[in-house]
Amino acid sequence: QVGNEKNAYEHVKGMTAVALGDMETVQVSNGSSEMQMLAIDPQRFLHTVIWPGLDTSAQQKMLIDHLKNPSQFPGLKDACLAAPNDAIPAVIDTKSAQQLQVQPGQTFTADSSIGQIAIFVVAEVNGMPVTNILIDYSTYTLIYQAQSADFSAVQSASAPINSIWLKTDGRAQSWQHIQQTLEMGPLHLSAFYDRQATVQALDHNPLNRNLVG
Numbered sequence: 001q002v003g004n005e006k007n008a009y010e011h012v013k014g015m016t017a018v019a020l021g022d023m024e025t026v027q028v029s030n031g032s033s034e035m036q037m038l039a040i041d042p043q044r045f046l047h048t049v050i051w052p053g054l055d056t057s058a059q060q061k062m063l064i065d066h067l068k069n070p071s072q073f074p075g076l077k078d079a080c081l082a083a084p085n086d087a088i089p090a091v092i093d094t095k096s097a098q099q100l101q102v103q104p105g106q107t108f109t110a111d112s113s114i115g116q117i118a119i120f121v122v123a124e125v126n127g128m129p130v131t132n133i134l135i136d137y138s139t140y141t142l143i144y145q146a147q148s149a150d151f152s153a154v155q156s157a158s159a160p161i162n163s164i165w166l167k168t169d170g171r172a173q174s175w176q177h178i179q180q181t182l183e184m185g186p187l188h189l190s191a192f193y194d195r196q197a198t199v200q201a202l203d204h205n206p207l208n209r210n211l212v213g
Helices: 002-010 042-048 057-068 074-082 094-100 137-150 172-183 195-203 206-212
Strands: 015-028 033-040 087-093 107-112 115-125 133-136 163-168
Touching (some): 002 163, 033 094, 042 133, 057 087, 057 133, 087 137, 163 172
Parallel strands (some): 087 115
Antiparallel strands (some): 015 163, 087 133
């Protein structure tokens, strides 16, 4: 399902990168705080979004390896044994880590749409776009299937997809075609955020120009 949807958007003229994922609000700290958790293919996500401070291939590879191959962390095995359906390796932004008082190698729990899950912190980063907690979609799907089996749901089902990030070639003509595609037809999106339009609006905002010089 994810592959089919991704391929459909990638074939739109002017599209250069696509990342699909599941974004949801989870309860942490015994329900006292809410955070955004994004389950997505980290490699595609990094190729699609702009992440200040994480722009070299070496930095990106290290982050992807942390999420896709977390066996290098000795504490993960213990965390998985302690969790009902294994622990999910995650990258967490610095402010959230400070709020939860966790650091790489430690685990915290979150109440999600599929019940309580254990999250094992493999890395802490500054300026993570969009979300507080970043996890690998394929790993999350395994947990989702295990939890779904507990609820007598379809065990082979994938985790839901409710968010998409698109990167274009930057040409005005291409973006006009993409907008028309996203506003109607089988690839219709109920709402989308145009980062380029926001940047252009700020560039023409006198107050913003005075603030940034």
